[in-house]
Amino acid sequence: MSALKSLRKYHRQKVWWRYLVAALALVFALMPVIWVIGAAFGPSGLTTQTVIPRVFSLDNFKVLFNDENVPFALWYRNSLLICTSAAIMQVAIATFAAYAFSRFRFKGRRLSLVGLLVLQMFPQLLSLVAIYLLMYRVSLIFPAIGTGSALGLILVYLGGAMGYNTYLLKGFFDSIPREIDEAAKVDGATAGQTFRQIILPLAVPMLAVVMLLSFIGLLNDFLLASLFLQTKEEYTLAVGLQAFVSGQYEQQWGPFAAGALLTALPIIVLFQFLQRYIVEGLSAGSVKG
Template sequence: MHSIKRNKNIRLFGTYLLLAIVSITIFYPLAWTIGASFNKGNSLVSTTLIPKNPTFDHYIALTKTSGTFYYFQWFLNSLKISVVTMVLSVILVSITAYAFSRFRFRGRKNGLIMFLLLQMIPQFSALIALFVMAQMLHLVNSHFLLILIYVGGQIPMNTYLMKGYIDSIPISLDESARLDGASRTRIFLQILAPLAKPMISVVAMNGFTGPLGDFALSSVILRDPKSYTLPIGLYNLINDKMGASYTTFAAGAILISLPVAIVFILLQKNFVSGLTEGGTKG
């Protein structure tokens, strides 16, 4: 009896220790970034986790524009691209996953395999081709082209994930609705979509955060400083050998994390499983 209790305590201690290590790993860099954004000066060498003389100078500096610095323009560019990508990704991925899950057609299996194979190709391997395509279409500095590329990149893996989730929803719900005269569209919108909210939320979160943190692809398509997204603009801020400002970079990084936190809070109630339970009751 004592050995069972001791083993249980050891497992419990190990669990809490692991959680503590993971929490420190996650929150320490965030706390350091927040501290750096309130420290005086531009160098990380002189910054401390808890600023001795906190200042808002770096946040104020973000409001100033110059020939190459347009923080809030970059902020709006990033939000626009991320929101439109999120909306289009949810719509297209949901429709595609529904088709693969509920319909049987020629090439269905090969299509799913192709989606998996596409994920094995590194994104940077297509950068040259995408830049050449942007030049041929005269869409360099185009947010529209960037959105299309992001949405196309979101479809394969997210479709595969959502298709698996829709497969777990009893097909008897579809059949019952069909007997009542419901169309395929109505079944999808009023039955399957509400039950698939957890996976739809995952797709939405991926569609929003993916473009917001992308640097490689956006830096190839966007060349005009006013059309930059935040990753490009903030990178140039610390890449300037003569005027690099890591503390201003930290302030800018903290501000762009706010929309991500807001979207996560709005979607977190859907990040649960088992919503199909009780779907066949009554």
């Protein structure tokens, strides 16, 4: 009996510092979040903020939706439209390519795979100047798809679709036994039918995670979006919020915190739901933007 007691005591002694580390990590991780929540529901300036607002107010949210100089609702809509459509198409393109690489044997297959890998070393970011000059010239002839248009921005985003995701999804398709395909083939299914009716349903959870990560990656894009979108009404959240808050934190801190909260909340919730799948995807090596 006493041996068990001392064992318990031993455990308690050894475990307290683990809780201490956990507590410190939690403070580090969550303090900024708590400050932002406090700022969102408090007064508007940075000067007057306290951790827990003395007066609870929704004024900061009102600024976002009533002030014509801060078309936050438009930014939100633009981000949703641009990033959702680009993420869906990116994943679709990557899925098609991954399926071809996984299921067909054709000339130049290995070379294309290696080529794709090498090209990933030259991120789109680096050819920024070239992309800008190309799309600027396009805009002079076809304004609808050049710089200054959301459609042009989406096209550029799609240019990056054949990269890392193709690899990830190819690996996933490789793990689905080919016998399934062959059985379908024997039953007379075309490649398209096999893909739609057999492979795709199996891949849905995987595709959802890849799409979420693509979406977040695109949502994070400030660089290309800031080059393409030129008026306040066209901005995405990244460009809009940056333009809104940078250089004037003292005045705009409250409304900005409110906007940040509204932007981050849906994604944090999604992340918690998909946590398990995301962790698996991470270990496979995807880096969120």
